[in-house]
Amino acid sequence: MNTIPQTILVVRRYTAALIILLLVCLTFQPVERRWAEAEVWLAGGTVVLLAVGAVLGVMTRRRPAFTVTDALVTVWFAFYAGMIWTDGGGYPCRTEFLHTVVVFLLYFSLRLLFGVAGMSAWMLVVCIIAGGCYEAVAGVEQMVNGTSRHSQYMLTGNFLNPGPYSAYLMMGLAVGLAAMREIGNRKVFGTMPSVVPGRIATMLKNTEWRHVLAVAVLIMAVVLPATWSRAAFVGLAVVALWIYRRHYRRYRFAVWGVLAVASIAFYLVKQGSADGRMIIWQAALTTWLDSPWLGVGTGGFCHAVAEGMARMHECGVDLSSAGVTDNAYNILLKTLVEQGVAGAVLAVALCVSAMISLYRSCRPLFYGMASLLIFSMFSYPFDLLPYKIIVVMTVAWSESSGGKALFAIGRIKTLLMAGMLAFTGKQIYGMVRESYEADSEYAIISGFHNEAFIEDYYELLPVMSDNAEFLFDFGKALNTARRYHDSNDVLRRGTMCSADPMFYVLTGNNYKEMRQYELAEQAYKKAFAVMPNRLYPLYRLMLLYKEQGRQDDCVITAYMIANFKEKVTSEATNEMKGNAWWIIKESEQVCPHGMVPSR
Structure with a gap:
């Protein structure tokens, strides 16, 4: 027994x-x-x-x-x-x-x-x-x-x-x-x-x-x-x-x-x-x-x-x-x-x-x-x-x-x-298996922003709604296809699960293409406020002012860029500062608030 x-x-x-x-x-x-x-x-x-x-x-x-x-x-x-x-x-x-x-x-x-x-x-x-x-x-x-x-x-x-x-x-x-x-x-x-x-x-x-x-x-x-x-x-x-x-x-x-x-x-x-x-x-x-x-x-x-x-x-x-x-x-x-x-x-x-x-x-x-x-x-x-x-x-x-x-x-x-x-x-x-397979499918199209993949992105969206990288790629693909409203909807979802200011920058680019300049300005300013040690949001804002013909705002922003102390220096930041310097030089205006631009 x-x-x-x-x-x-x-x-x-x-x-x-x-x-x-x-x-x-x-x-x-x-x-x-x-x-x-x-x-x-x-x-x-x-x-x-x-x-x-x-x-x-x-x-x-x-x-x-x-x-x-x-x-x-x-x-x-x-x-x-x-x-x-x-x-x-x-x-x-x-x-x-x-x-x-x-x-x-x-x-x-x-x-x-x-x-x-x-x-x-x-x-x-x-x-x-x-x-x-x-x-x-x-x-x-x-x-x-x-x-x-x-x-x-x-x-x-x-x-x-x-x-x-x-x-x-x-x-x-x-x-x-x-x-x-x-x-x-x-x-x-x-x-x-x-x-x-x-x-x-x-x-x-x-x-x-x-x-x-x-x-x-x-x-x-x-x-x-x-x-x-x-x-x-x-x-x-x-x-x-x-x-x-x-x-x-x-x-x-x-x-x-x-x-x-x-x-x-x-x-x-x-x-x-x-x-x-x-x-x-x-x-x-x-x-x-x-x-x-x-x-x-x-x-x-x-x-x-x-x-x-x-x-x-x-x-x-x-x-x-x-x-x-x-x-x-x-x-x-x-x-x-x-x-x-x-x-x-x-x-x-x-x-x-x-x-x-x-x-x-x-x-x-x-x-x-x-x-x-x-x-x-x-x-x-x-x-x-x-x-x-x-x-x-x-x-x-x-x-x-x-x-x-x-x-x-x-x-x-x-x-x-x-x-x-x-x-x-x-x-x-x-x-879980569905999510794993969706991640595997996304890995195939990751980084591609061609409008040919838009339907694939939409099929994966219900499962990938909390994947910031996926949402950014999707928003960029819609931007490439000139579907700016759809792009902004996807990018808004991205801001809910990411702290990356590039979601706001791309949103601003969409509004700029739609000539909704006030909303574009708000998006660029929000991007800079979220990560104020990055130069790119200010650069996009300067270009927006230039396109609108807002010369004073453009020059003030150019001064900010020229005097900006970026976290990481690269060829891109040097190029943005160079462009800002030329805008300042062409303006022939007095430097506001006592700021002195430096190359």
């Missing part, structure tokens, strides 16, 4: 281990800006995971517990989906919403599976450390062979740049350092076969797990500095100081000195980047103040940044370090701006609850997640699939092992819940 339970025990543990390995393998797949093939596999895989978890639950007759963290996940997701359902903000957010739903389904499918699997935390610990080593080796190979995924960087791993890539190394290091302290003096090998030579057998028998972990940590530590990621250094430093806090008091003055020097060095090395992110955050918060409780709406962060920049420009704030952003570089700030105080409080409560459970269940995993949370305050790891998978696996395991239970769910309710989530997952899988 004990054979069947023992068989079920073996099956469920091996099944859980296999699923974890498959999910970890997905974190090694190439990461794309919007949709990758791995995301399609994951969306389809959640349905399978729900079915497997339900079957194992019936076989083991275990009643899964619904924890505090589960409740917070459910409430937050209901709030998130409700805001989108009621069209809060009206921003296009199909891609972000689908990504979030897949993560939500993955979490509860793993909760169901881990709840009956009885799996050890060391499975996840080993996978994260091994993943960090794999990424480190892949980075070294890229440096040697020149196969980086970005032409400007030597190594990027499976990511598009070394910033998010460094988070995997940082996380592996944090978990590895904590695991070395937790594992103690445990031996790797207990007994050795007699066929193994004596000296080798002695060496292997004396090998401890911490020695293996030390080698893994060294591999990742050697590669991490090559990424030049300040966020990774900060995340790892904070966690390392906490892990070795017993030694902190003895060396506190040296630590303070090193931290002070490192902070100054990190800032000076990439001062423009640091100042630019501060401007992004300040601009987003400026717009958020209009609706602090519920936020601007999901998908509206970039639009909030653009509007905030325009207001800051009107107030005379120095925006010379600003740049066009596609990310918030701070997950808490993004949540606050898009979902308001209500959404931010739910997110923080969820994070605190999950981290408390994780601290009680497994310290190495806790430190790994802590480093990733710190990293997310300066970057965007939670926008990327690998880190979503790792976080969901870790939290789902923690809640299954030591989460604070609210009540137990019966087998019938569990099956009904699994069935409902599986049905939802099937629908989501179809939408």
Whole structure:
């Protein structure tokens, strides 16, 4: 009679281990800006995971517990989906919403599976450390062979740049350092076969797990500095100081000195980047103040940044370090701006609850997640699939092992819940696959602005309404076809999901072609206000005034261009300044406001 339970025990543990390995393998797949093939596999895989978890639950007759963290996940997701359902903000957010739903389904499918699997935390610990080593080796190979995924960087791993890539190394290091302290003096090998030579057998028998972990940590530590990621250094430093806090008091003055020097060095090395992110955050918060409780709406962060920049420009704030952003570089700030105080409080409560459970269940995993949370305050790891998978696996395991239970769910309710989530997952899988295929089709026509592709653009528009690059190409194609009203409609959609001033510039060009000069002037001025360290909007405004015969306004704008301190100097900026200089020279007017043009 004990054979069947023992068989079920073996099956469920091996099944859980296999699923974890498959999910970890997905974190090694190439990461794309919007949709990758791995995301399609994951969306389809959640349905399978729900079915497997339900079957194992019936076989083991275990009643899964619904924890505090589960409740917070459910409430937050209901709030998130409700805001989108009621069209809060009206921003296009199909891609972000689908990504979030897949993560939500993955979490509860793993909760169901881990709840009956009885799996050890060391499975996840080993996978994260091994993943960090794999990424480190892949980075070294890229440096040697020149196969980086970005032409400007030597190594990027499976990511598009070394910033998010460094988070995997940082996380592996944090978990590895904590695991070395937790594992103690445990031996790797207990007994050795007699066929193994004596000296080798002695060496292997004396090998401890911490020695293996030390080698893994060294591999990742050697590669991490090559990424030049300040966020990774900060995340790892904070966690390392906490892990070795017993030694902190003895060396506190040296630590303070090193931290002070490192902070100054990190800032000076990439001062423009640091100042630019501060401007992004300040601009987003400026717009958020209009609706602090519920936020601007999901998908509206970039639009909030653009509007905030325009207001800051009107107030005379120095925006010379600003740049066009596609990310918030701070997950808490993004949540606050898009979902308001209500959404931010739910997110923080969820994070605190999950981290408390994780601290009680497994310290190495806790430190790994802590480093990733710190990293997310300066970057965007939670926008990327690998880190979503790792976080969901870790939290789902923690809640299954030591989460604070609210009540137990019966087998019938569990099956009904699994069935409902599986049905939802099937629908989501179809939408994810549709989005992935649309991205693939757009890649074929990307950059082509010929009117022959207009019908193709219209077919893709319902699925690609939140793709700023697609909307700009589409608007430009309509401009080429002289369909200016249609072009402006598409470009207006682009301003809702992008902070790029070129959407306003192209809108101004359309109005100029339609001889609606007042609207063209407004569009050019808005483009300059959104990004006042760019010369091109002013140049287009100068040409507009020249075409209208508004000589005084044309000359004043030419003076502004001639004295402009652009963020990046190029042949194009030199040519625009040269044209402005000739307009000034031909005007033979006195320089207004005491400004002296310089060539």
